[in-house]
Amino acid sequence: MKQEANSSTTIQRSLQTARTRFFDGGELPAALLPPLVAQSWQRSRDSGLRPWQAPQYDQTLSCLQYTPADRRLRQCVEQEIEPLWSAFGGTDWTIFCVNPEGVIVHARHNPSSRDSILQPIAAGRRIHESHVGTTAPGCAMHDSAEVIVTGNQHYLEAFACIFCLAMPLFGLDGEVIGALDITGKGQRNAYVLREHFRLAVLSAQQRLFASAMRHCHLLRVQHDPRWLPTPLAGVLAVNDDGQVCAASLEARRLLALPSIGPLPRVDLRQLFVHASQAQQRGLLQLGRPARRIVQADGSHLWVQPVRAPLNRTVPRPPLPRSQQPSPPVADAVSGNLNEQMLLAVRRTLHEHDGNISTASKQLGISRTTFYSKLRQLQQAGLLPTATDGE
Incomplete structure (x- = not known):
């Protein structure tokens, strides 16, 4: 030494x-x-x-x-x-x-x-x-x-x-x-x-x-199924037609795709050409278990769908004019005010390096109210589940 x-x-x-x-x-x-x-x-x-x-x-x-x-x-x-x-x-x-x-x-x-x-x-x-x-x-x-x-x-x-x-x-x-x-x-x-x-x-x-691929299905891929729920998994973004729109760096490495630059046009059938028809049909079906698919070199990859598109909207027929509800003015204002308060809580907490006591005093609200806003931020995924102490 x-x-x-x-x-x-x-x-x-x-x-x-x-x-x-x-x-x-x-x-x-x-x-x-x-x-x-x-x-x-x-x-x-x-x-x-x-x-x-x-x-x-x-x-x-x-x-x-x-x-x-x-x-x-x-x-x-x-x-x-x-x-x-x-x-x-x-x-x-x-x-x-x-x-x-x-x-x-x-x-x-x-x-x-x-x-x-x-x-x-x-x-x-x-x-x-x-x-x-x-x-x-x-x-x-x-x-x-x-x-x-x-x-x-x-x-x-x-x-x-x-x-x-x-x-x-x-x-x-x-x-x-x-x-x-x-x-x-x-x-x-x-x-x-x-x-x-x-x-x-x-x-x-x-x-x-x-966050960037909210309009796509997300699939995780890994050689070892134990690592699928971890950061070691690769992630694919796929549209409803089965075209691969993007791949994380880990997925690019696992699937021998170019490591940098936009992906060449490829769909899941080309990517997993040795998958059975049943496996192909299940690749975009949320809730299905991970599937073990053989690769061209004889190795195997586990593939699991983990999320459907978040931005998909289902069109609804318009209501007759007489049945259309009046705009909820009060609720909209309340929602906007609450959103502004949540953003203020989040910003102030960061400015004071996680010190809840100081942040709540600056905003002029009680610590009980401050903790309530923190829980709302955590539930919305805008704040880690663990915050610093006093």
């Missing part, structure tokens, strides 16, 4: 020396940095950033400036950040998600932290290599790969005491749509972090997929 600590110290000192030489035009010693991090050093130097500069975060943006894609990303990823924070958070740590432009769409941190490096990492700020140098989220999104950057592996000297791990998030066409990151002072077990963050990313991607 002592030898490992001495070796780590030696590497960190070598990195500190190499950074200065590199900025002066020197070459990086071979194998001193992981390739993805070395490339980020090059991009940081090319942007004119000096290693001794202080990190500069763009001015905070208003939540009103978030795009619909940003808001969808935040809603889906915050349900993963809360349990991650419960397990790995701390005074000198933060867990956050950025969009493809590096803008933080959601961040979880300890409000008592006054650290000059960690405190500015907040929703609305932008993290970019030209302003903060090498970071795990920047590398993860640039190279579509999970990355750990620790200590003097950062280009800026100010981050020499920082550990960060980031995982890219992928969209419907396999494109990078953001990154999930944990950053802090000190060390965490990298192996454990990787496993938990991988599952969190897969779960968030499934939620994003389901």
